[in-house]
Amino acid sequence: MDVAEMKASIKEIITNITNLDPEEIGDADSFTQDLDLDSLSLLEIGVDVDYEFKLGLPEEEMRGIDSVNETVALVTKTLNEKNATAEVA
Amino acid sequence: MSRPDSTGGRGRRPVVVTGAGVVSPLADSPAELFAALCRGEGALGPVEGFSVAELSSDGGSEGNGSGPIPDLAAELRGFDPKAYLGKKNFRPLDRTGRLATVAADLALADSGWDAEARRQREVGLVLGTMFGSVHTISAFDRRALTAGPNYAKPMDFANSVINAAAGQTAIWHDLRGVNTTLSGGTTAGLQALGYAADLVAGGRAGAVLAGGADELCLESFLGFGRAGWLAGTGYGTGNGTGNGGGAAEPRPVPLDARRNGFVPGEGAGLLMLETAEGAEARGARVLARVLGYGSTFDPSRGADDASAVSAVARAAALALEEAGLDAADVDCLSLSASGSRDGDSREARGLAVVFGDRLAELPAMAIKAHLGESLGASGAYQALAALGVFAEGRLPGVRGLEATDDGLTVPSLDSAERPVAARTCLATALDFDGGAVALVLAAPATAEVASGGA
Amino acid sequence: MPGADSQGPRIVVTGIGAVTPVGEGRQRVWEALLAGESGIAPVESFDTGAYNVHLGGEVRGFDPARHLRTVDPARLGRASQMACAAARMALADAGLEGLEGEDGADPGRRGVAMGTTSGEPREVERFNDSYVAERLGDVDPRFIALYPCHTIAASVAAEVGFAGANAMLPTACAAGNYAVAHACDLLRSGRADVMLAGGADSFSRITYTGFARLGAIAPERCQPFDLERKGMIPGEGAAVLVLEPLEAARRRGAVIYAEVAGYGLSCDAHHMTGAHPEGDGARRAMEQALAESGLEAGDVDYVSAHGTGTPTNDRLETIAFHRVFGDQARRVPVSSIKSMLGHTMGAASAIEAAVCSLAVSEGRIPPTINFEQPDPDCDLDVVANEARELPVRVAMNNAYAFGGNNASVIFRGVEA
Numbered sequence: 001m002d003v004a005e006m007k008a009s010i011k012e013i014i015t016n017i018t019n020l021d022p023e024e025i026g027d028a029d030s031f032t033q034d035l036d037l038d039s040l041s042l043l044e045i046g047v048d049v050d051y052e053f054k055l056g057l058p059e060e061e062m063r064g065i066d067s068v069n070e071t072v073a074l075v076t077k078t079l080n081e082k083n084a085t086a087e088v089a
Numbered sequence: 090m091s092r093p094d095s096t097g098g099r100g101r102r103p104v105v106v107t108g109a110g111v112v113s114p115l116a117d118s119p120a121e122l123f124a125a126l127c128r129g130e131g132a133l134g135p136v137e138g139f140s141v142a143e144l145s146s147d148g149g150s151e152g153n154g155s156g157p158i159p160d161l162a163a164e165l166r167g168f169d170p171k172a173y174l175g176k177k178n179f180r181p182l183d184r185t186g187r188l189a190t191v192a193a194d195l196a197l198a199d200s201g202w203d204a205e206a207r208r209q210r211e212v213g214l215v216l217g218t219m220f221g222s223v224h225t226i227s228a229f230d231r232r233a234l235t236a237g238p239n240y241a242k243p244m245d246f247a248n249s250v251i252n253a254a255a256g257q258t259a260i261w262h263d264l265r266g267v268n269t270t271l272s273g274g275t276t277a278g279l280q281a282l283g284y285a286a287d288l289v290a291g292g293r294a295g296a297v298l299a300g301g302a303d304e305l306c307l308e309s310f311l312g313f314g315r316a317g318w319l320a321g322t323g324y325g326t327g328n329g330t331g332n333g334g335g336a337a338e339p340r341p342v343p344l345d346a347r348r349n350g351f352v353p354g355e356g357a358g359l360l361m362l363e364t365a366e367g368a369e370a371r372g373a374r375v376l377a378r379v380l381g382y383g384s385t386f387d388p389s390r391g392a393d394d395a396s397a398v399s400a401v402a403r404a405a406a407l408a409l410e411e412a413g414l415d416a417a418d419v420d421c422l423s424l425s426a427s428g429s430r431d432g433d434s435r436e437a438r439g440l441a442v443v444f445g446d447r448l449a450e451l452p453a454m455a456i457k458a459h460l461g462e463s464l465g466a467s468g469a470y471q472a473l474a475a476l477g478v479f480a481e482g483r484l485p486g487v488r489g490l491e492a493t494d495d496g497l498t499v500p501s502l503d504s505a506e507r508p509v510a511a512r513t514c515l516a517t518a519l520d521f522d523g524g525a526v527a528l529v530l531a532a533p534a535t536a537e538v539a540s541g542g543a
Numbered sequence: 544m545p546g547a548d549s550q551g552p553r554i555v556v557t558g559i560g561a562v563t564p565v566g567e568g569r570q571r572v573w574e575a576l577l578a579g580e581s582g583i584a585p586v587e588s589f590d591t592g593a594y595n596v597h598l599g600g601e602v603r604g605f606d607p608a609r610h611l612r613t614v615d616p617a618r619l620g621r622a623s624q625m626a627c628a629a630a631r632m633a634l635a636d637a638g639l640e641g642l643e644g645e646d647g648a649d650p651g652r653r654g655v656a657m658g659t660t661s662g663e664p665r666e667v668e669r670f671n672d673s674y675v676a677e678r679l680g681d682v683d684p685r686f687i688a689l690y691p692c693h694t695i696a697a698s699v700a701a702e703v704g705f706a707g708a709n710a711m712l713p714t715a716c717a718a719g720n721y722a723v724a725h726a727c728d729l730l731r732s733g734r735a736d737v738m739l740a741g742g743a744d745s746f747s748r749i750t751y752t753g754f755a756r757l758g759a760i761a762p763e764r765c766q767p768f769d770l771e772r773k774g775m776i777p778g779e780g781a782a783v784l785v786l787e788p789l790e791a792a793r794r795r796g797a798v799i800y801a802e803v804a805g806y807g808l809s810c811d812a813h814h815m816t817g818a819h820p821e822g823d824g825a826r827r828a829m830e831q832a833l834a835e836s837g838l839e840a841g842d843v844d845y846v847s848a849h850g851t852g853t854p855t856n857d858r859l860e861t862i863a864f865h866r867v868f869g870d871q872a873r874r875v876p877v878s879s880i881k882s883m884l885g886h887t888m889g890a891a892s893a894i895e896a897a898v899c900s901l902a903v904s905e906g907r908i909p910p911t912i913n914f915e916q917p918d919p920d921c922d923l924d925v926v927a928n929e930a931r932e933l934p935v936r937v938a939m940n941n942a943y944a945f946g947g948n949n950a951s952v953i954f955r956g957v958e959a
Binding site for chain 3: 101144145181211213219220221226227230231233234235238239241242243246247248249250251255260262263264265266267268269271272277284287291293308312315316318385386387388390399403407520521522524
């Protein structure tokens with residue numbers, strides 16, 4: 001999956017949770033400051049992103065993620081680590 | 090003795106209705122809903138939101154499965170919260186929450202309680218519901234079951250508590266007064282109205298939205314079907330005795346001799362209740378007065394026929410007593426009859442205890458003929474129908490009614506609308522589970538003494 | 544609220560019944576709470592292997608058949624079973640047991656008001672077991688009769704034969720207080736002569752999963768108001784109080800625990816799972832309760848806090864508390880029995896109402912256990928770890944719920 005697809009997927013998750021149109025979600029927009037999302041929405045985004053990409057991440061790693069870009073970075077990193085582990089195994 | 094201008098309420102503050110909002114399968118305003126009822130429109134049709142065929146196809150591991158459940162409900166199609174609530178994010182609200190929030194939006198506008206007024210004073214909310222949302226709690230659990238607890242959706246959990254819709258509505262509309270949810274089956278909406286009227290009459294609240302909401306969903310649809318309560322699913326007795334397995338042609342017609350169960354509906358309706366004094370002080374127009382309320386219970390939970398009938402009779406008597414009215418002062422009835430074989434009969438017989446021979450002359454409407462069994466919303470629909478009669482002097486017919494049971498004394502019923510001059514209305518409900526409630530509503534008080542009544 | 548009618552009879556508590564993680568029955572539960580016993584243990588009713596928390600306040604060894612005489616327990620969900628058992632115990636405690644028709648008492652003048660958070664969620668779990676296995680034909684035909692939460696109030700009334708007003712108030716974690724408040728209103732307005740009021744909730748995978756998913760569950764213990772508190776612990780249970788007018792109670796020589804002096808209800812209208820940041824709704828509920836009772840903050844001798852043990856609740860509750868109690872805030876002893884029972888949801892404020900009634904009656908207050916380090920953000924006189932003896936003329940019971948429902952009920956001693 002390339003970055004553009006990943007962003008689109010993440011934005012769709014955010015849309016489902018916030019009713020914002022994908023066009024309204026800037027890649028660098030802060031979830032808390034710019035999009036004004038509350039803690040429950042952030043938690044739900046974290047759960048759905050994890051579910052979508054099968055990340056299996058511990059809670060703490062999802063906390064603090066505050067933009068689409070940061071989410072993409074975390075997802076990419078996690079998937080890469082999983083692939084690396086898979087290759088070694 | 091006619092006392093149509095009674096203030097009711099055991100000498101406490103008179104309670105009035107200053108506005109209402111409704112979102113229903115037939116219409117999204119009280120006036121349009123009443124017009125549709127009078128035209129004899131019905132909302133019954135195949136379900137679009139889920140596949141009934143898939144729900145009822147499984148014979149069960151022991152071969153005692155549902156058998157086919159008729160694909161029939163009074164569904165609110167094309168419900169678009171955005172059209173009412175605008176662009177703000179209503180995604181955290183589930184369907185029941187959206188229905189309630191929209192009904193509140195309409196009721197607040199209709200009664201003139203704008204955002205600034207709500208900022209300055211605490212407006213309350215009392216919501217009657219059977220499930221809140223059984224769909225939301227079920228979906229939450231299914232996701233956790235299939236994907237593991239870490240993937241359970243937090244927003245669904247927030248909506249799995251039965252008071253979620255009331256909480257969401259209060260957040261949306263800044264309703265900081267008393268916020269109560271009352272749970273019941275068919276009785277919840279009327280019970281909410283009675284509870285709210287008591288708060289206002291007792292000086293505990295100045296303005297309260299009251300009514301109910303429930304949604305149509307596969308979980309409750311299947312549950313009613315498996316119990317054999319739905320029209321055409323076996324016995325339609327409402328006693329949970331199980332679906333006889335043989336589907337008959339569904340006939341969800343209140344009090345009809347060939348009725349065989351109800352059809353599930355959905356929606357939300359809220360009425361703004363205030364003190365008469367408060368309404369006058371702010372120049373609000375009054376749609377009706379709430380004169381009395383009664384709540385009773387059948388300890389046999391429907392197993393004993395006489396006990397069930399007694400619960401209805403006692404609730405009606407208590408409501409009339411509180412209203413300061415005699416049976417002769419009641420001009421029309423708003424029944425909760427839904428097509429349930431036992432339920433409809435028991436309601437009628439309970440009313441016969443109170444009204445005696447006069448029952449046969451008392452005009453009655455049964456809105457579930459048009460709107461199905463909408464649980465929490467039903468009580469609001471029943472009350473709104475009464476308001477319509479007061480305003481327009483005509484009474485909706487019972488859609489599809491042909492003959493009634495031999496030997497059963499029923500109110501004066503017609504399948505078509507007719508002119509009826511009514512200044513008082515008694516609304517009743519008997520629950521699946523033994524609860525019975527009655528509410529007495531009256532047209533706005535006038536300076537002239539009415540000449541009607543004995 | 545100011546302006547609420549205080550006319551009508553004074554209402555008193557004459558019977559208490561309870562099913563809790565520390566035992567059953569008024570005496571056993573009260574003694575256990577005073578002794579600081581904990582009912583928290585590893586969850587047994589389902590497998591918590593996939594979770595990173597494992598503790599709960601479950602009711603163990605509950606046998607409904609020991610209490611129910613009318614309704615077949617097999618026809619009830621667990622919350623209803625516990626509610627019926629608590630109701631039976633309360634009626635016996637009040638000396639009203641077995642009175643159906645015997646003293647000419649009209650069952651139509653006796654009613655029930657109960658509260659809950661989720662009703663019978665285990666029935667949804669059973670429904671889903673069939674759904675997920677794609678065996679919808681296995682869904683119990685009784686699902687629709689067993690699941691809806693109003694069956695709790697209905698089954699209690701059926702069990703004890705009460706034919707009067709019947710109300711189910713599922714206002715989540717404040718529900719017990721809402722039920723007590725409503726029952727008092729019905730009695731004061733003359734709609735009933737005796738009311739059973741309380742709350743019940745059943746432990747369930749669904750509820751546990753939800754709180755775990757919110758990160759709200761403490762891993763080791765529940766430490767309300769403690770600096771190191773890490774969360775709540777889900778529990779279950781039921782409590783029922785018998786309420787009646789004071790004069791009637793006196794006439795029949797009933798034991799009177801306390802008077803329900805007044806209550807206040809409010810709504811945050813702020814957030815579904817988070818309280819108002821300035822404790823505004825909680826403050827208003829407390830103030831209304833005091834006003835209706837004709838009391839001031841300085842009259843309160845004990846507060847049973849909502850005190851779930853989450854970092855946020857306890858902090859916000861303290862803020863509201865200080866706004867109401869002002870310079871009295873450090874004088875009034877406060878405890879949270881959730882430290883011992885966990886959060887029993889709809890039963891919580893009903894059990895706490897029983898505690899307040901007994902505190903008033905006996906002049907003893909239960910502790911907040913697991914209290915080790917005070918939190919400057921929770922600047923309260925926490926009754927730490929050991930019960931206290933002191934005269935309690937006025938006790939306040941506070942409860943705050945998901946959806947922003949707040950309720951405060953005040954109990955007061957009755958003169959002989």
